[in-house]
Structures are given as C-alpha cells and as structure tokens.
Amino acid sequence: MNLSNLKPAAGATKTRKRIGRGPGSGLGGTSTRGHKGAKSRSGYSKKIGFEGGQMPLQRRVPKFGFKNINRIEYKAINLDTIQALAEAKSLTKVGIRDLVDAGFISSKQLVKVLGNGTLTTKLDVEANAFSKTAIAAIEALGGNAVKL
Numbered sequence: 001m002n003l004s005n006l007k008p009a010a011g012a013t014k015t016r017k018r019i020g021r022g023p024g025s026g027l028g029g030t031s032t033r034g035h036k037g038a039k040s041r042s043g044y045s046k047k048i049g050f051e052g053g054q055m056p057l058q059r060r061v062p063k064f065g066f067k068n069i070n071r072i073e074y075k076a077i078n079l080d081t082i083q084a085l086a087e088a089k090s091l092t093k094v095g096i097r098d099l100v101d102a103g104f105i106s107s108k109q110l111v112k113v114l115g116n117g118t119l120t121t122k123l124d125v126e127a128n129a130f131s132k133t134a135i136a137a138i139e140a141l142g143g144n145a146v147k148l
Contacts, residue, residue, distance in 0.1 A: 075109040080117025095126040
C-alpha cells in the first residue's frame with residue numbers, strides 16, 4: 001500500500017446526480033421537479049414559516065410576557081452547602097474560586113448566598129449577593145459576608 005493506490009472504503013462514496021443533462025441520463029426533462037406549478041420554476045423559494053396557506057404557528061399562538069433585558073441571573077448557593085465545603089477542605093474563608101473548584105458553579109456565573117441550612121463555624125464568605133437571612137446567619141457566628 002502506498003499513496004498512489006489509496007481508495008475510500010467500498011460504499012463510502014456516491015456519484016453526484018447530474019440533473020437536466022438529457023433524456024439518456026434518466027434525469028432530463030423535468031429534472032426531478034415534477035410537472036408545472038411554482039415549485040418547478042426557477043427562482044421559487046417559499047417564505048420561512050409558510051404552511052401552505054394554513055394559519056402559521058407563529059400567528060396562531062398568542063403573544064404574552066416580556067424578557068427583562070436588565071435581569072441579573074444568580075446561581076443560588078445555600079449556607080449548608082458552604083458549611084459542607086468549608087468542613088471538607090478545612091477553610092475559614094470561602095470565595096467564588098472555591099465554589100468553582102468544587103464544581104458548584106462555572107467561572108462565569110454570579111453567586112447569591114441564601115440562608116437555607118445552618119452554619120456551625122465562623123466563616124468569611126465572598127459572593128456577588130446575599131439574602132438578609134444569610135448575612136444574619138454568617139455575622140451571628142462572627143464571620144463576614146463580603147459582597148463583590
């Protein structure tokens with residue numbers, strides 16, 4: 001075997017249909033377009049969403065609601081999750097980097113700490129946002145809730 005006799009595997013390639021090259025080819029005449037009608041003509045293209053005259057889906061379905069372009073999406077992390085992470089890695093300061101390394105969030109996500117669960121150790125917690133209950137729970141043990 002060398003470069004001069006390489007071939008693709010059997011059945012791996014197909015020959016292209018040569019349309020409109022006379023009756024002998026079997027694909028002359030109507031050139032696989034059928035007889036007459038708009039679809040047989042050159043330049044035909046149906047509109048996007050056209051359903052043959054039936055009322056299209058985007059007009060049948062009612063409009064409702066709106067998308068707030070100023071919405072800030074946070075990933076919620078509870079205090080019990082932070083406590084478990086601090087115990088597992090014996091941390092006194094839990095930041096966003098620690099949460100990313102532990103796999104709780106991706107590096108692009110913003111974090112909001114929520115007050116679900118209990119803290120048992122004094123921790124300094126860094127996040128983008130905190131709930132009031134989370135701040136109260138962290139500061140009750142003498143820790144700091146640092147907003148980034």
